[in-house]
Amino acid sequence: QSALTQPASVSGSPGQSITISCTGTSSDVGGFDLVSWYQKHPGKAPKVIIYEVTKRPSGISDRFSGSKSGNTASLTISGLQAEDEADYYCCSYAVSNTPVIFGGGTKLTVL
């Protein structure tokens, strides 16, 4: 099973909004509401910021939001802050020999 497709990098200025896409197929992203997003700073453990497409864990800022349309899920970060600079990964259930797949990751740079 191939990894989900994410842009390698995105950037934005403080206060702006950015969106990271995560494209799969009807056998993964499009077929199930089981998409999650993780933030990872270098040397730190990943942190879930969105699960089940749109749900935000307690303690996660409402600047982070998730959505899905067809085979593409999206993570939107509004009001960009310097501390948002990190790698972001999407993850989905897949009808496959490998039932949980991650995207390749997107490096967010806050200019």
Next chain:
Amino acid sequence: EVQLVESGGGLVKPGGSLRLSCEASGFSFSTYSMNWVRQAPGKGLEWISSISRSSGDIFYADLVKGRFTISRDNPKNSLFLHMESLRAEDTAIYFCARDVYCPSTTCLAWGMDVWGQGTTVTVSS
């Protein structure tokens, strides 16, 4: 405090074996399904394996099927990953991660809400 602490990583020769452990604290371990996820140097996250609350459902990534075995000991609040026939490409930081609570017996890909800091496995001669 809800916490996961991995141990057992190290340097191993190609073809060798290693057993990773993950000790849970601060929550009812037997209530949650658990995962192992790894990150190779300079690469992205890669899901490896998942085990349900009672060990009744176990899943593996194709890349490790037949070589890795996940298990858990609920009374000891511990998760394990036994790795055999290790290859250079298994070199990575290995994280254990808790699934979000779900009402099903298996919470595969619902989301992983608690992560350990990881343990490093290096496969090299």
